[in-house]
Structure formats: structure tokens, C-alpha cells
Amino acid sequence: MPAYATNETDTISAALGAMGPGSPSAAVATKLLELFTEGSIASGTRLPPERQLAATLAVGRSAVREALAALEILGVVDVRPGSGTYLRGNASELLPQTLSWGMMLNKSRTAELAEVRGALEIYAARLATERMPPAAIARLHGHLEKMRLSASDLSAFVEADLQFHLELAQSTDNTVLLDLLQSIRSLLRVWSDRSVQDDEHARLAIVEHAAVYEAIAAGDSEAAATAMVTHMRTASARLAGPTEPPATGPLGN
Incomplete structure (x- = not known):
């Protein structure tokens, strides 16, 4: 299992905060996008693993997995098997019009x-x-x-x-x-x-x-x-x- 930089994952987790039980995958995707487009997370940053994101957001891992899959289709993140999930672009690159279409x-x-x-x-x-x-x-x-x-x-x-x-x-x-x-x-x-x-x-x-x-x-x-x-x-x-x-x-x- 790849090692994750503690400061990066802690920063992302602290910025996200809990969403409450039962939040759907679309809401997880929206929450992540809000964080990414603020510009505080640099392009190329590796995201926390699914289990950590699920714990932080207080949702099931399946909701996180579906949200990340949706964001990968949109080109927001890059999922690399055996390595992790990475933010692809900077804040300005993550604001195409498609991102306002209901966020997956x-x-x-x-x-x-x-x-x-x-x-x-x-x-x-x-x-x-x-x-x-x-x-x-x-x-x-x-x-x-x-x-x-x-x-x-x-x-x-x-x-x-x-x-x-x-x-x-x-x-x-x-x-x-x-x-x-x-x-x-x-x-x-x-x-x-x-x-x-x-x-x-x-x-x-x-x-x-x-x-x-x-x-x-x-x-x-x-x-x-x-x-x-x-x-x-x-x-x-x-x-x-x-x-x-x-x-x-x-x-x-």
C-alpha cells in the first residue's frame, strides 16, 4: 500500500469535514469539487485513500468510490491503480462549464x-x-x-x-x-x-x-x-x- 504524506491528507481531511450519514455520491463529488476549486490543494496532490475520505465525510466507501469515478470521467482526478488518486488540474482548470451540470x-x-x-x-x-x-x-x-x-x-x-x-x-x-x-x-x-x-x-x-x-x-x-x-x-x-x-x-x- 502506498504511503501518503500526512500533511497532505490531514489538510484535505480537515478542510472537508463531515457530511453526515447517508450522503449520496453526488454530494461527495460536489464537496470535493468545492475544495479543489478553492485553490488550496495543488495540482498533482495525492488524495487520501477511500477509507480515510469515507471516515472524514461520514459516508460509506461506496459513495466515495462512485464520486471519485465520476470525477475521473470529468477529468478532475486521475486514479492510478496501486498508487492512489491525484488531483489533475489547478483551480482555474477545474472550472469548465461542465462542472456546473449537477456534479455527477x-x-x-x-x-x-x-x-x-x-x-x-x-x-x-x-x-x-x-x-x-x-x-x-x-x-x-x-x-x-x-x-x-x-x-x-x-x-x-x-x-x-x-x-x-x-x-x-x-x-x-x-x-x-x-x-x-x-x-x-x-x-x-x-x-x-x-x-x-x-x-x-x-x-x-x-x-x-x-x-x-x-x-x-x-x-x-x-x-x-x-x-x-x-x-x-x-x-x-x-x-x-x-x-x-x-x-x-x-x-x-
């Missing part, structure tokens, strides 16, 4: 962000249908096939799902739209990676992706947008919380 994200803000993502994905499907070259359509089909082959391997399924949506976004030839979708997807990934409950959910999600692909392959931008509307509606429902697969339509991711 409570349920209400997650739902709002999912709505924004849905609108952008629908527009991307329409635009990609008009602009996607044959080679990109073939790659999109390949991502769909990987999803089908990975229905019982949820980790591989989630990655193939990501590549499917990334292919669509890249095919819009709109870098702003691509950047927005990638940023939102990253913010939601803490939740969406856990939204596929089992291989039945994955199988049903494939049906929706296939409908999007078939519309794009046929060059029908209206049908592609309509298929994505259905997909985003059920994807948002799944992000809202664990549910049983609906009887009337598949869940998406």
Missing part, C-alpha cells in the same frame, strides 16, 4: 441531461442519414452485430452500444454536435453503464438499434429520427431507475 448527477439532473441527449441523438440520426457514406453505414452494421454477439456479455454490449452512437455522431460531420454528445454521454455513463440489467434487456435494446440502422441504411431520415425517438424514450426511462422490461417495447441504452 443527482436523479433530477440526470433526467434533464438525458432529455437533452435524446434531442441531440434524434437530430444526429436525421443528419447522419443524409450524410453517412457507405463505409460508415457498414461500420454501423458492424457495431450492431457486435451488440448482438455480446447480448450475454453486458460489458462488451455497453461498449458496442457506445460505438454505435459514436459512429452516428461522427457521421453528422458536425464537430459541435459530436462534442456535445460525447460530453453528455460521458456525464451519463456512470448511470448508463449500470442501466442494462441483464441479457433480456440487452436483447430488447438491440431491436431499437436495429430499427435505427435499417432506416439509415434505407436512406430514410424521417424513419431514422422516429426510431431514435423510441430508443431515447425508453433509454431515458431506464436511466430513471431499475425497471422490468416493458411489455410494449424494448428498452434502450
Whole structure:
């Protein structure tokens, strides 16, 4: 186990203070960010270990672990296995606009962000249908096939799902739209990676992706947008919380 400089960990612990039992991971992330953006912790500082942060904040280690994972996705900290967790930037570098978006994200803000993502994905499907070259359509089909082959391997399924949506976004030839979708997807990934409950959910999600692909392959931008509307509606429902697969339509991711 790596040694931690006592003065650094004591300084961070003293600055944080207790939050009270039951505080959620989003609140832990917000508390840490408040400390980091004050500028009192230097870039490159190694944070206290999870157990010390949990004791200081009076929360469970799982809340600390999820908060650090969220902050790593945002690029705020760098988690190095076997070494520790380090603050990546200085105070001015930790104030991009994305950090005001709910700080990895409570349920209400997650739902709002999912709505924004849905609108952008629908527009991307329409635009990609008009602009996607044959080679990109073939790659999109390949991502769909990987999803089908990975229905019982949820980790591989989630990655193939990501590549499917990334292919669509890249095919819009709109870098702003691509950047927005990638940023939102990253913010939601803490939740969406856990939204596929089992291989039945994955199988049903494939049906929706296939409908999007078939519309794009046929060059029908209206049908592609309509298929994505259905997909985003059920994807948002799944992000809202664990549910049983609906009887009337598949869940998406």
C-alpha cells in the first residue's frame, strides 16, 4: 500500500469535514469539487485513500468510490491503480462549464441531461442519414452485430452500444454536435453503464438499434429520427431507475 504524506491528507481531511450519514455520491463529488476549486490543494496532490475520505465525510466507501469515478470521467482526478488518486488540474482548470451540470448527477439532473441527449441523438440520426457514406453505414452494421454477439456479455454490449452512437455522431460531420454528445454521454455513463440489467434487456435494446440502422441504411431520415425517438424514450426511462422490461417495447441504452 502506498504511503501518503500526512500533511497532505490531514489538510484535505480537515478542510472537508463531515457530511453526515447517508450522503449520496453526488454530494461527495460536489464537496470535493468545492475544495479543489478553492485553490488550496495543488495540482498533482495525492488524495487520501477511500477509507480515510469515507471516515472524514461520514459516508460509506461506496459513495466515495462512485464520486471519485465520476470525477475521473470529468477529468478532475486521475486514479492510478496501486498508487492512489491525484488531483489533475489547478483551480482555474477545474472550472469548465461542465462542472456546473449537477456534479455527477443527482436523479433530477440526470433526467434533464438525458432529455437533452435524446434531442441531440434524434437530430444526429436525421443528419447522419443524409450524410453517412457507405463505409460508415457498414461500420454501423458492424457495431450492431457486435451488440448482438455480446447480448450475454453486458460489458462488451455497453461498449458496442457506445460505438454505435459514436459512429452516428461522427457521421453528422458536425464537430459541435459530436462534442456535445460525447460530453453528455460521458456525464451519463456512470448511470448508463449500470442501466442494462441483464441479457433480456440487452436483447430488447438491440431491436431499437436495429430499427435505427435499417432506416439509415434505407436512406430514410424521417424513419431514422422516429426510431431514435423510441430508443431515447425508453433509454431515458431506464436511466430513471431499475425497471422490468416493458411489455410494449424494448428498452434502450
